[in-house]
Amino acid sequence: MESSVLVPIVYRRTISVNGLLTIVSVLLGAQLLGILGALVAIPVAGAIQIIAKHFWRAREERVGEVATERSTVP
Numbered sequence: 001m002e003s004s005v006l007v008p009i010v011y012r013r014t015i016s017v018n019g020l021l022t023i024v025s026v027l028l029g030a031q032l033l034g035i036l037g038a039l040v041a042i043p044v045a046g047a048i049q050i051i052a053k054h055f056w057r058a059r060e061e062r063v064g065e066v067a068t069e070r071s072t073v074p
Contacts, residue, residue, distance in 0.1 A: 017046050
């Protein structure tokens, strides 16, 4: 009970990883690499989430720049 309820809440607050993503990453990591995979899964999921957010924001900035350039062209 503790690991399936409390751990996602703690990780969400400390690493800012979504609770569902925490559970899925732990299950996937445990399935692939056993206990070691379950332990490594959350930091890896956090890193992937940070990288994805970075690329998403960069894409939004590029789309915004293109829209601004198109609106200023006569």
